[in-house]
Amino acid sequence: MSFHGPDLTGQITISYSPGFNYHWKIGTGASTDVYRGIWDPHRALVAVKMFRATQNDDPARVRDINRRLVRESHAWLDLLNPHVLPYLGYCTDLGLSVALISPFCSRGTVKQYLRSHSSANRQNFIIQVAKGLLYLHAKNIIHGDLCANNVLVDDSGNAQLCDFGRAKVIGDEEYRTVLFAGFVPYMAPELFPEDESDVDQLFTLSSDIYALGMLAFEMFTDTVPFDAMGTKSPFWIMARVHAGERPSRSSDKKHRISDAMWEIMQACWAADPKARPTAALFVQWIDGTPSRYLHLPNKQLAVDRSSPAPIDSTSDENVDKDKQLTSQDVRAHKYHTALETGTEVTMEPSPPSVNVHKPYRDLTGQVTKSPGVYIAYGGFSDIYKGIWRNPDTGQSTVIAIKLLRTVYTDYQDWALMFKRLNREARVWNQLNNPNVLPFLGISNDVGAEGSPPALITPLCTNGHVLNYLSHTPDASRLKLVIGVAKGLQYLHTQSVIHGDLKPTNILVSDSGEPLLHDFGRSRIIGLHGFTSRVLGNVGYQAPELIGIMDDVDIDVEMDEEGLADEPFVEQIYSDKLTTKTDIYAYGTVALEIFTGQSPYYYIANEYLKAKHITHGEQLQRGKYNSPHLSDIHWALLAKCWAKDPAIRPEVDMILSCLVAFNNSISSLAS
Incomplete structure (x- = not known):
């Protein structure tokens, strides 16, 4: 099993978060993490994508990880387009998983960018994404996981498609898409078969177009498709999509979607894959229709389509990127202060802590994380090994350190994150039973700067x-x-x-x-x-x-x-x-x-x-x-x-x- 592209082993160094002995995580997915790194020979910032893996993983899973990475590097190799994130190569010395290397996009995902640049020309971004998809389809490549989190914004303000972990090359049977892949709100109805059909064969160019329509909906409305369903499960959404339900135009609270744009979206969402437009037709429709007909008039949005997505006057072009990230950390602290005190959010940062009803042990300053990567992981957290030195007894105890999986750019969800952590600590702290893992306390100085407190428990070496x-x-x-x-x-x-x-x-x-x-x-x-x-x-x-x-x-x-x-x-x-x-x-x-x-x-x-x-x-x-x-x-x-x-x-x-x-x-x- 050989990887595709330049071998950059020995040339990549993963950056550390400011002030902490932690790798600088800039993104996270269902089974992967993305870190900020440096391509040493060029002193260039890069993104380092690795699958989560530990020494205790089933060997079959490790083989599957390598198979997926080979497939991704194969699909990504030789792609050269202004709206597709370039693939730089791979390296084998950064962890248990092979790492795939790409340029670092300081502006983050298009979703993050639009949150902080509400006046950006959304139609222009959609055109760029469609052109990137058109390029892929012309090369017989199905993206397979198009969504707002898989579109980055480069330093010039242009959209770039990324994450080819679920992509496949049409006609190439060696590299196949994983079963049941993708983000449910963006998945076409044919991807939810009611029999034992091979799901891999159901991903097509048309399923990409369906996802493109959903992406356009989210970019115009700032709302994930079907988000109004609230707590309905992904499987409930699948059933409704299968029955013909689609996003409601009532989600367009800011009235950004015109009748023309809505018709284009609906064409993308056709139940019959053959009735959906091609990427070329989508580009022709939207690129040939004046902005005023697709995107309702708004003086803030009156931007020439030929120019890249506009940057606010508060652009970070002349700001040191490290300082920019520090300012984002301040916002995380700001959320925490409000949760701790019950007051309105202020601009002053505050040291992290969790407010629970029953007092529990604060182990800040007493916990040391052991060197190395996490020893286990879950859907939302990573578990590290460490030592707790009890100041009362002088005794040292081997512990497990649970850290919520966070990234610097996810500050939109910080308030909910702290609130949820508060609840977990609140429940766990009151429990004491031989068949319940003891909760030792929390530590505020173990995670990366501005991250939620760590939950501390005894280490169970049996797993x-x-x-x-x-x-x-x-x-x-x-x-x-x-x-x-x-x-x-x-x-x-x-x-x-x-x-x-x-x-x-x-x-x-x-x-x-x-x-x-x-x-x-x-x-x-x-x-x-x-x-x-x-x-x-x-x-x-x-x-x-x-x-x-x-x-x-x-x-x-x-x-x-x-x-x-x-x-x-x-x-x-x-x-x-x-x-x-x-x-x-x-x-x-x-x-x-x-x-x-x-x-x-x-x-x-x-x-x-x-x-x-x-x-x-x-x-x-x-x-x-x-x-x-x-x-x-x-x-x-x-x-x-x-x-x-x-x-x-x-x-x-x-x-x-x-x-x-x-x-x-x-x-x-x-």
């Missing part, structure tokens, strides 16, 4: 329960399942719903006890809100969570900072989290612990998997043949994943059955 079973195959799966039930029973007696129970959120202590952790989606019964509104793995979710908000229509209000009115949105979602949704998740987790097979593993299509769950189609007994899983266990777990929440048993009953079964086995053995 999560599936890792533990892989290197301890003789461990009693029944005892592990009982331990998880005990932890869940404790949470429910404390009126706490976990909300995201899955194998990776169950660690194993040195003594072999399962420990529930990651309370990012937990809530306290009677209180609204949870740390993250993004849904977890579909296989562990109850039907009522996947089909969430079917009968509620909401219009999410945005405040002056562009932040969603989260309390109302979260109230609706958090009320859906119940002890019964935890029980459903427990049943699927126990099944995987017993058998090593994930729920519905035999259905590769995630959309189809979600439909099976919401329709109440049961897991198939014949697919889970394991000596560790008896028919008695199966019958008990099947009650847990019943479609009707009322049928699901309480955790007390589950635990008593499992303990009785374990005792009977012990009696027979003796």
Whole structure:
């Protein structure tokens, strides 16, 4: 397996964040991180893209990572267009993953740019994106993941397409798109097949055009398509798109979209891929239509189409980039101050801290991060190894440091981030049980400058329960399942719903006890809100969570900072989290612990998997043949994943059955 392009190994150095021993992260995706770096021979700033990987990763996953990188470098190689981010090469000495190198775009994504340059000519950006896509299509390349976060703005103010991780070359069977790829609000209806079709073959030039129409909608409205659906799950959105629903023009609060532009968008969103325009026709339509017909008159937007997207008078062209980033950090501190004190946002920065109802230990100044990359990662956070030196006892303890995955340019979401972290600390801090990972406290000086505080816990060297079973195959799966039930029973007696129970959120202590952790989606019964509104793995979710908000229509209000009115949105979602949704998740987790097979593993299509769950189609007994899983266990777990929440048993009953079964086995053995 060979990579494509120049080998830059030994020539790239990743920059460190100001004042901290952390690599300077400028972007993050579902499975990748992007860092700011320096191309040493040229002293040029570059972007360094790497997949997240640790020493504990499954070798099959590492092979898949390399396969994806080979595919991306293949698709990206030799692309030369003003509106496509150039590919500089790759290097193999920056981490466990091979790194792909591209020029550094200081202005960030088009989404970030438009937030701070509201008077920019949006039509011009759309034309540039369309021309970049036209270039790709002329070379028989399907982008596969066109969205606002995958369009950068270069130093000249021009749009450039980036991220070719899901791109494919038409007719090249060696490099294939990953299954179920892309950002759901931008995905065409044909990408949600209702059978076991090969999703890779469904990505076409026309699916790119559908995404282009969605991108135009977001660039004109500053609203993610279908965002008005609020807490509806991605799978609910898939079903509605499949049924013919499209974004509403009512989302255009600032009345930027003209009738002509709306017609072009609707043409891109046609249900029949053959009815959509080509990239060439899209460019012809929009580039040949005067701006006043596509973009409603606004004296701030009266900019010549032939010029690059305009820059504010506060342009950073004469400002040192390091100083510019520091000013962004001040804004992050500004949000934190408001959350800590409950006051209006001020311009003065404040040292980070988290405001929780019950006091907990502040470990600031006592925690040292160990050298090296993260040892584990989740959907929103990275876990590092470190040392806590207790000033009271002088004792040193090996710890895990949980840091929310943040980047300097994501300050639009800082307020929500701190609020969510506050909730996680609040829930976790009140828990004390042998089957719940202890929460030691927080530290304000471990992460990069201006980042949220770190959550500190003991380090579990066994990793999560599936890792533990892989290197301890003789461990009693029944005892592990009982331990998880005990932890869940404790949470429910404390009126706490976990909300995201899955194998990776169950660690194993040195003594072999399962420990529930990651309370990012937990809530306290009677209180609204949870740390993250993004849904977890579909296989562990109850039907009522996947089909969430079917009968509620909401219009999410945005405040002056562009932040969603989260309390109302979260109230609706958090009320859906119940002890019964935890029980459903427990049943699927126990099944995987017993058998090593994930729920519905035999259905590769995630959309189809979600439909099976919401329709109440049961897991198939014949697919889970394991000596560790008896028919008695199966019958008990099947009650847990019943479609009707009322049928699901309480955790007390589950635990008593499992303990009785374990005792009977012990009696027979003796």
